[in-house]
Each structure stands twice: as structure tokens, then as C-alpha cells.
Amino acid sequence: MNLPPQFITQTQSLLGDVEWQKLSEALEEPQPISIRLNQNKIDKYGICLSQDIFESIPWCESGFYLSARPTFTYDPLFHSGAYYVQEASSMFIEQIVKQHLPHKNIVALDLCAAPGGKTTLLRSLLPSNSLLIANEIVRKRAQILSENLLKWGHPDVIVTNNSSEDFSEYTNMFDLIVADVPCSGEGMFRKDEGAIAEWSVENVDVCWKRQRDIISSIWHSLKPGGLLIYSTCTYNTKENEENVAWILDTYGAQSLPVQIEDSWNITRSLYSKTLNTYRFMPHKTKGEGFFVSIIQKPLEEDDVVEFRFPKEKGKNKKRITAQEAINNKIFEESINWINNSNEVYDSVVYNDTLFAFPKLYMPYLQLYQKEKMCIVHAGTPIAYIKGKACIPHHALALSNLLQINTFEKVEISYEQAIAYLRKEAITLPAMTSKGFVILTYKNMPLGFVKSLGNRSNNLYPTEWRIRSGYMPQHLLTL
Numbered sequence: 001m002n003l004p005p006q007f008i009t010q011t012q013s014l015l016g017d018v019e020w021q022k023l024s025e026a027l028e029e030p031q032p033i034s035i036r037l038n039q040n041k042i043d044k045y046g047i048c049l050s051q052d053i054f055e056s057i058p059w060c061e062s063g064f065y066l067s068a069r070p071t072f073t074y075d076p077l078f079h080s081g082a083y084y085v086q087e088a089s090s091m092f093i094e095q096i097v098k099q100h101l102p103h104k105n106i107v108a109l110d111l112c113a114a115p116g117g118k119t120t121l122l123r124s125l126l127p128s129n130s131l132l133i134a135n136e137i138v139r140k141r142a143q144i145l146s147e148n149l150l151k152w153g154h155p156d157v158i159v160t161n162n163s164s165e166d167f168s169e170y171t172n173m174f175d176l177i178v179a180d181v182p183c184s185g186e187g188m189f190r191k192d193e194g195a196i197a198e199w200s201v202e203n204v205d206v207c208w209k210r211q212r213d214i215i216s217s218i219w220h221s222l223k224p225g226g227l228l229i230y231s232t233c234t235y236n237t238k239e240n241e242e243n244v245a246w247i248l249d250t251y252g253a254q255s256l257p258v259q260i261e262d263s264w265n266i267t268r269s270l271y272s273k274t275l276n277t278y279r280f281m282p283h284k285t286k287g288e289g290f291f292v293s294i295i296q297k298p299l300e301e302d303d304v305v306e307f308r309f310p311k312e313k314g315k316n317k318k319r320i321t322a323q324e325a326i327n328n329k330i331f332e333e334s335i336n337w338i339n340n341s342n343e344v345y346d347s348v349v350y351n352d353t354l355f356a357f358p359k360l361y362m363p364y365l366q367l368y369q370k371e372k373m374c375i376v377h378a379g380t381p382i383a384y385i386k387g388k389a390c391i392p393h394h395a396l397a398l399s400n401l402l403q404i405n406t407f408e409k410v411e412i413s414y415e416q417a418i419a420y421l422r423k424e425a426i427t428l429p430a431m432t433s434k435g436f437v438i439l440t441y442k443n444m445p446l447g448f449v450k451s452l453g454n455r456s457n458n459l460y461p462t463e464w465r466i467r468s469g470y471m472p473q474h475l476l477t478l
């Protein structure tokens with residue numbers, strides 16, 4: 001590996017000769033492959049995966065190392081959200097969340113969220129009835145984040161495409177903010193050669209300053225007593241411990257300890273011994289470079305700890321428009337498609353799509369809509385509205401809210417599943433009734449088709465389809 005000379009000098013002086021030698025040898029090794037299972041779906045549909053290629057990741061219950069790299073694009077279970085491909089070190093977030101989150105529903109912001117590794121993990125771990133706002137500043141990446149969250153299937157999310165400054169006005173809104181900040185990416189050198197090419201001393205300087213700007217812009221939106229998870233995938237102390245020390249000094253905050261096992265070989269602070277920070281170094285732990293700390297905002301006695309929603313002036317009962325009446329009717333018709341027995345969800349229409357969104361958090365959604373935050377999706381998209389008709393949304397097939405028994409279900413073979421994901425025509429069994437049919441692969445919903453008798457229309461989203469006609473010779477799937 002052709003590492004930048006200044007990176008070598010800097011990291012050698014940080015770690016010492018012996019540790020540096022071990023790290024540089026580890027960087028020549030192949031990177032470990034790991035996934036995290038979507039336990040919700042696996043339990044709901046009773047899926048059995050080929051367990052023999054799994055080895056547990058000790059700090060994450062649903063995380064597993066794989067002994068070989070599956071052909072993820074050609075694995076239908078990957079597309080149905082049965083698992084997420086995530087680097088093992090960053091799954092350590094699980095320990096932080098389990099040890100420090102209160103046992104009550106919370107509102108959390110994942111500020112730099114794409115492609116969604118930590119977001120999907122967090123979404124699985126938050127106390128029930130919590131809301132997660134997943135934000136990404138880069139538009140294209142926000143789309144990928146949205147796709148990954150729709151596949152993950154949890155309904156209580158809002159995906160936004162905003163800058164951190166856009167959140168700065170929401171004083172005391174969040175109980176938890178995760179800031180997995182953009183960094184110089186030294187810990188990704190083994191995984192991503194582009195990170196080596198982009199590295200420079202100047203870029204490290206740009207990064208640590210930008211990270212402070214990001215934290216400054218969202219600090220007021222964290223509730224007093226609230227928690228900030230700060231993380232990077234780099235080794236230098238400027239972007240790591242020095243930035244954590246800066247946050248503690250500037251805001252009078254404290255870093256909280258996380259209980260860890262000695263066998264995990266996690267490295268503590270390389271800067272000030274009083275800081276509670278945790279590093280994953282590839283020569284000590286099976287994973288890529290990762291740094292994390294959990295920081296608590298101080299709580300003063302006279303602090304207001306709740307966000308105050310602005311008062312609506314002259315809020316008279318508005319007359320319902322004709323289209324709203326149609327939308328309400330469509331929601332009533334399609335409400336059977338989702339599990340809403342406790343009437344936890346209400347309907348929202350956005351860009352001709354009907355969404356189910358938790359009633360409890362409607363004021364948040366309405367506020368973001370009013371203030372022109374850029375919402376990519378919110379809750380569970382249930383249906384596309386076409387005039388007076390509605391067509392089940394692909395995301396419904398992947399959602400935890402899906403009432404699968406309200407649709408006719410057809411189990412398909414591996415070859416048919418790949419054809420479906422390529423948006424090719426699927427021939428259904430002769431007895432299939434006309435209408436919307438859900439296709440399952442290994443019992444897990446993959447998506448909808450519209451059955452026309454002997455033929456069917458493939459409703460898989462065009463922008464998600466597998467574009468390549470190539471089929472690998474030696475397939476490894478889960």
C-alpha cells in the first residue's frame with residue numbers, strides 16, 4: 001500500500017515504532033467482511049440464513065463476520081433488507097446506545113447519515129416509539145440513505161437533505177445527536193484507495209475545523225442533559241481526541257465512559273488520559289479504523305429541556321379540498337395494508353404519495369414542512385396516488401408495517417427473483433388472481449407485481465433495478 005509519507009511520519013510518532021509497524025502490516029491484510037442482520041424482519045418472516053459462514057462480532061448482537069464475500073448485488077435478501085453490509089468497528093455504537101440511552105421514547109438526529117450504516121443500527125436500537133431524523137447534506141447520498149432506510153423497513157423515520165446549519169434554530173429539539181462527521185478517512189485506507197489519494201496534511205486541517213463548525217451549528221438543538229455521539233474513521237488526534245477535548249472545554253460538557261471487554265482490544269485516548277474515547281485499530285481489532293466518544297451536554301437547574309413548537313396564529317378549522325377528501329378515502333382503503341391496530345399512524349400526502357406517519361410526531365413533520373426543510377421521505381410510503389386510484393408503494397412491501405395477508409402472496413425462485421430485480425416480466429402461477437400480488441423470496445417480501453391473469457406488470461422501482469445483465473459464475477448468497 002502506497003501510503004503518504006507525511007501520514008506515515010505523523011502516525012508513527014502517535015503510536016510509536018512497534019505499534020506503527022503492526023498497523024502498517026495489518027493495512028496490507030485483506031479487509032474483514034461483515035454484515036448486520038435485520039432481526040425485526042428475520043423474526044417476522046422466520047428466515048433461515050446459511051449460518052455456517054457467520055462468526056459473531058462481540059460488541060454487536062446482530063453483527064457477523066463472513067468468511068467470504070457474498071455477491072451482494074445478486075442476493076435477493078440484500079434487496080429485501082434482511083441485512084446491511086457494515087464495517088464491524090462502527091457497530092460499536094450498539095454498546096454506547098445500550099449503555100447510555102434512557103428507557104423512554106426519544107427524538108434523535110443522525111446528522112451525517114449516508115449511506116446509513118449507523119442509522120439502520122440506531123433505528124433498530126432506539127427505545128420503541130422514538131423518532132429518528134436521518135440527515136445527509138449531499139443530495140445523491142441522501143437518496144441512497146432513503147433507499148437503505150426504506151429497505152430496513154422501520155416506519156418511524158424522517159429522511160432530510162439539509163446542512164447542519166439548517167437544524168441550528170431548533171433549540172432543545174433532540175435527546176440524541178449522532179455526528180459521524182466527514183473526516184480525512186485514514187481508517188478507510190484499506191477499504192478505499194481513493195481515501196489515500198485524497199489525504200494531505202492540509203486536508204486534515206480542513207477536516208478538524210469543519211468538524212468543529214458542524215458541532216457548533218447543532219449544539220443548541222441538543223437538549224440540556226442530551227447526548228452527542230461524535231465519531232470519525234480516522235487516526236490523527238486533531239480530528240479525534242483534540243476535537244472531543246474542544247467540545248468539553250467550549251460547552252462545559254462531559255465525556256461518558258463505556259464498559260468494554262479487554263478481549264475486544266479497544267484503544268483508549270491517545271491524547272489526554274481523562275477523556276473517555278474509544279479507538280478501533282486494525283492491528284488490534286478485526287475491523288477498520290474507527291474513533292468514537294459519547295458526550296453529555298450539561299444540565300443547569302433553570303434549563304428549559306423541551307423544544308417549544310411555535311404557536312400557530314389564527315388556526316381556524318380549514319375546509320378540506322376535493323383532493324384531500326380523495327386522499328382521506330384512499331388512506332381509509334389502504335389502511336388495511338398496514339398494521340395500524342392501535343391507530344398509531346396517521347396519513348400524510350407528499351408529492352402524490354400517501355405515507356403513514358406516527359401521530360405522536362406529526363408536529364415535527366409539519367414544522368419541517370412549513371420551514372421548507374428538504375424532506376426526502378417520512379414514515380412509510382404506502383401508495384402512489386393516481387387520480388382516484390392508489391397503487392401499493394414498493395416501500396410498503398419492505399416495511400415492518402406491511403400486513404402481508406391482505407395481498408395474495410407468490411413465492412418465487414432465485415432466478416425469478418433476479419429477473420424481478422432487473423424489472424423483467426414475471427410469469428405467475430396459473431391460478432393467481434388479478435390485482436396486486438406480493439412476491440416473496442425465502443418467505444421475505446421482495447416487492448409487488450400487478451397480476452393481469454396470465455401476465456403481470458413488474459412494479460419494482462426503475463431507479464433501483466439491477467442494471468447489469470451479467471451473472472457471476474460462482475454465486476455466494478445468504
Ligand SMILES: C[S@@+](CC[C@H](N)C(=O)[O-])C[C@H]1O[C@@H](n2cnc3c(N)ncnc32)[C@H](O)[C@@H]1O
Pocket residue numbers: 090111112113114115116117118119136137138141163164180181182183210214
Ligand atoms: C462518515 S460519512 C457518514 C457515514 C454514515 N454515518 C454511515 O454510518 O453510513 C460522513 C457524511 O457527512 C456528509 N458531509 C459532508 N460534509 C458535511 C457537512 N459540512 N455537514 C454535514 N455533513 C457533511 C458526507 O456527505 C458523508 O455522507
